[in-house]
Amino acid sequence: MSTTPDQARPKSSAFGRYFFVFMLGLVLGAIAVVMLMRTLDERRDHFPDSVMHVQAWHLNQLGSKATENRCNATDIIPHLKGLRTMADDLEHAFPGLSDDARFVKQASSMRAALDGALSAPPINCEGVNAVVTKIGETCKGCHQDFR
Numbered sequence: 001m002s003t004t005p006d007q008a009r010p011k012s013s014a015f016g017r018y019f020f021v022f023m024l025g026l027v028l029g030a031i032a033v034v035m036l037m038r039t040l041d042e043r044r045d046h047f048p049d050s051v052m053h054v055q056a057w058h059l060n061q062l063g064s065k066a067t068e069n070r071c072n073a074t075d076i077i078p079h080l081k082g083l084r085t086m087a088d089d090l091e092h093a094f095p096g097l098s099d100d101a102r103f104v105k106q107a108s109s110m111r112a113a114l115d116g117a118l119s120a121p122p123i124n125c126e127g128v129n130a131v132v133t134k135i136g137e138t139c140k141g142c143h144q145d146f147r
Protein backbone atom coordinates (compact mmCIF):
# COMPACT_ATOMS: atom_id res chain seq x y z
CA MET A 1 0.00 0.00 0.00
CA SER A 2 1.44 3.33 -0.99
CA THR A 3 1.83 6.06 1.62
CA THR A 4 2.52 8.86 -0.85
CA PRO A 5 -0.19 11.50 -0.97
CA ASP A 6 -2.69 11.16 -3.70
CA GLN A 7 -1.36 13.52 -6.38
CA ALA A 8 -4.57 13.44 -8.31
CA ARG A 9 -6.57 15.07 -5.47
CA PRO A 10 -6.75 18.85 -6.05
CA LYS A 11 -5.26 20.88 -3.21
CA SER A 12 -7.69 23.29 -1.57
CA SER A 13 -6.57 26.81 -2.34
CA ALA A 14 -4.76 28.79 0.35
CA PHE A 15 -7.19 31.63 -0.25
CA GLY A 16 -10.16 29.41 0.52
CA ARG A 17 -8.65 28.25 3.80
CA TYR A 18 -7.67 31.73 4.95
CA PHE A 19 -11.05 33.05 4.00
CA PHE A 20 -12.73 30.31 6.01
CA VAL A 21 -10.59 31.05 9.07
CA PHE A 22 -11.24 34.77 8.61
CA MET A 23 -15.00 34.25 8.46
CA LEU A 24 -14.89 31.92 11.45
CA GLY A 25 -13.00 34.56 13.42
CA LEU A 26 -15.52 37.18 12.42
CA VAL A 27 -18.48 35.07 13.55
CA LEU A 28 -16.85 34.03 16.83
CA GLY A 29 -15.84 37.65 17.44
CA ALA A 30 -19.38 38.85 16.86
CA ILE A 31 -20.75 36.21 19.25
CA ALA A 32 -18.20 37.20 21.88
CA VAL A 33 -19.10 40.90 21.57
CA VAL A 34 -22.82 40.17 21.94
CA MET A 35 -22.16 38.01 25.01
CA LEU A 36 -19.96 40.67 26.56
CA MET A 37 -22.53 43.40 25.95
CA ARG A 38 -25.29 41.29 27.47
CA THR A 39 -23.19 40.56 30.54
CA LEU A 40 -22.35 44.23 30.98
CA ASP A 41 -26.01 45.16 30.55
CA GLU A 42 -27.10 42.61 33.15
CA ARG A 43 -24.63 44.00 35.64
CA ARG A 44 -25.78 47.56 35.06
CA ASP A 45 -28.27 48.97 37.56
CA HIS A 46 -31.60 49.35 35.76
CA PHE A 47 -33.36 51.06 38.64
CA PRO A 48 -32.55 54.71 37.77
CA ASP A 49 -33.56 54.41 34.12
CA SER A 50 -36.68 52.50 35.13
CA VAL A 51 -37.77 55.26 37.51
CA MET A 52 -37.28 57.77 34.70
CA HIS A 53 -39.17 55.71 32.15
CA VAL A 54 -42.14 55.17 34.47
CA GLN A 55 -42.24 58.90 35.18
CA ALA A 56 -42.07 59.63 31.47
CA TRP A 57 -44.94 57.18 30.88
CA HIS A 58 -47.19 58.85 33.48
CA LEU A 59 -46.41 62.30 32.11
CA ASN A 60 -47.17 61.12 28.58
CA GLN A 61 -50.43 59.64 29.78
CA LEU A 62 -51.45 63.00 31.22
CA GLY A 63 -50.65 64.67 27.90
CA SER A 64 -52.65 62.10 25.92
CA LYS A 65 -55.64 62.36 28.25
CA ALA A 66 -55.74 66.09 27.66
CA THR A 67 -55.54 65.55 23.88
CA GLU A 68 -58.32 62.96 24.08
CA ASN A 69 -60.47 65.28 26.19
CA ARG A 70 -60.51 62.85 29.11
CA CYS A 71 -59.79 65.17 31.98
CA ASN A 72 -61.96 63.90 34.81
CA ALA A 73 -60.38 63.48 38.20
CA THR A 74 -60.42 59.68 37.74
CA ASP A 75 -58.41 60.04 34.52
CA ILE A 76 -55.87 62.42 35.90
CA ILE A 77 -55.29 61.86 39.61
CA PRO A 78 -53.87 58.31 39.37
CA HIS A 79 -51.10 59.59 37.09
CA LEU A 80 -50.36 62.53 39.34
CA LYS A 81 -50.16 60.12 42.27
CA GLY A 82 -47.90 57.81 40.29
CA LEU A 83 -45.57 60.68 39.52
CA ARG A 84 -45.64 61.87 43.12
CA THR A 85 -44.74 58.40 44.39
CA MET A 86 -41.89 58.08 41.91
CA ALA A 87 -40.65 61.55 42.83
CA ASP A 88 -39.88 60.21 46.30
CA ASP A 89 -37.54 57.69 44.68
CA LEU A 90 -35.35 60.18 42.86
CA GLU A 91 -32.68 60.32 45.56
CA HIS A 92 -32.71 56.52 45.91
CA ALA A 93 -32.45 56.07 42.16
CA PHE A 94 -29.38 58.28 41.93
CA PRO A 95 -27.47 57.65 45.16
CA GLY A 96 -24.36 59.26 43.67
CA LEU A 97 -26.24 62.53 43.23
CA SER A 98 -28.33 62.53 46.39
CA ASP A 99 -25.65 64.47 48.28
CA ASP A 100 -25.72 67.22 45.69
CA ALA A 101 -27.81 70.11 47.03
CA ARG A 102 -28.84 71.16 43.52
CA PHE A 103 -30.08 67.67 42.74
CA VAL A 104 -32.11 67.53 45.95
CA LYS A 105 -33.50 70.98 45.16
CA GLN A 106 -34.60 69.85 41.68
CA ALA A 107 -36.17 66.72 43.10
CA SER A 108 -37.94 68.81 45.74
CA SER A 109 -39.33 71.21 43.19
CA MET A 110 -40.77 68.28 41.27
CA ARG A 111 -42.41 67.02 44.47
CA ALA A 112 -43.69 70.52 45.20
CA ALA A 113 -45.20 70.87 41.73
CA LEU A 114 -46.98 67.55 42.17
CA ASP A 115 -48.15 68.34 45.69
CA GLY A 116 -49.62 71.54 44.30
CA ALA A 117 -51.35 69.68 41.47
CA LEU A 118 -52.75 67.06 43.85
CA SER A 119 -54.01 69.56 46.38
CA ALA A 120 -55.86 71.49 43.68
CA PRO A 121 -56.35 68.99 40.84
CA PRO A 122 -57.06 70.44 37.40
CA ILE A 123 -60.77 70.54 36.60
CA ASN A 124 -60.49 70.66 32.82
CA CYS A 125 -58.10 69.76 30.03
CA GLU A 126 -56.69 73.24 29.91
CA GLY A 127 -55.72 72.79 33.53
CA VAL A 128 -54.22 69.38 32.78
CA ASN A 129 -52.07 70.85 30.03
CA ALA A 130 -50.89 73.56 32.41
CA VAL A 131 -49.97 70.93 35.01
CA VAL A 132 -48.14 68.85 32.38
CA THR A 133 -46.13 71.91 31.38
CA LYS A 134 -45.31 72.68 34.99
CA ILE A 135 -44.18 69.14 35.78
CA GLY A 136 -42.26 69.00 32.50
CA GLU A 137 -40.33 72.07 33.54
CA THR A 138 -39.20 70.33 36.71
CA CYS A 139 -38.00 67.34 34.64
CA LYS A 140 -36.12 69.69 32.36
CA GLY A 141 -34.64 71.61 35.26
CA CYS A 142 -32.96 68.52 36.64
CA HIS A 143 -31.96 67.12 33.24
CA GLN A 144 -30.23 70.35 32.30
CA ASP A 145 -27.85 69.92 35.21
CA PHE A 146 -27.57 66.18 35.67
CA ARG A 147 -28.48 64.19 32.61
Ligand code: HEC
Nearest residue numbers: 049052053055056059090103106107110138139142146147
Ligand atom coordinates in the same frame (compact mmCIF):
# COMPACT_ATOMS: atom_id res chain seq x y z
C1 HEC B 1 -33.97 65.37 40.32
C2 HEC B 1 -33.51 65.02 39.03
C3 HEC B 1 -34.44 64.52 37.96
C4 HEC B 1 -35.78 64.79 37.77
C5 HEC B 1 -36.69 65.68 38.59
C6 HEC B 1 -36.17 64.06 36.59
N1 HEC B 1 -35.12 63.37 36.06
FE1 HEC B 1 -35.14 62.21 34.38
N2 HEC B 1 -33.16 61.87 34.56
C7 HEC B 1 -32.37 62.33 35.61
C8 HEC B 1 -31.01 61.84 35.41
C9 HEC B 1 -29.83 62.10 36.35
C10 HEC B 1 -31.02 61.10 34.21
C11 HEC B 1 -29.84 60.36 33.54
C12 HEC B 1 -29.94 58.91 33.91
C13 HEC B 1 -28.87 58.05 33.29
O1 HEC B 1 -28.40 58.36 32.21
O2 HEC B 1 -28.54 57.04 33.93
C14 HEC B 1 -32.38 61.11 33.71
C15 HEC B 1 -32.81 60.47 32.57
C16 HEC B 1 -34.11 60.44 32.12
C17 HEC B 1 -34.58 59.67 30.99
C18 HEC B 1 -33.71 58.76 30.11
C19 HEC B 1 -33.59 57.43 30.80
C20 HEC B 1 -32.67 56.48 30.06
O3 HEC B 1 -33.05 55.31 29.85
O4 HEC B 1 -31.57 56.88 29.68
C21 HEC B 1 -35.92 59.89 30.86
C22 HEC B 1 -36.88 59.30 29.84
C23 HEC B 1 -36.30 60.81 31.91
N3 HEC B 1 -35.18 61.11 32.65
C24 HEC B 1 -37.58 61.30 32.11
C25 HEC B 1 -37.94 62.16 33.14
C26 HEC B 1 -39.25 62.75 33.29
C27 HEC B 1 -40.43 62.52 32.35
C28 HEC B 1 -39.20 63.54 34.41
C29 HEC B 1 -40.28 64.39 35.02
C30 HEC B 1 -41.59 63.82 35.19
C31 HEC B 1 -37.86 63.44 34.96
N4 HEC B 1 -37.13 62.60 34.15
C32 HEC B 1 -37.46 64.10 36.08
C33 HEC B 1 -32.76 63.11 36.66
C34 HEC B 1 -34.03 63.63 36.85
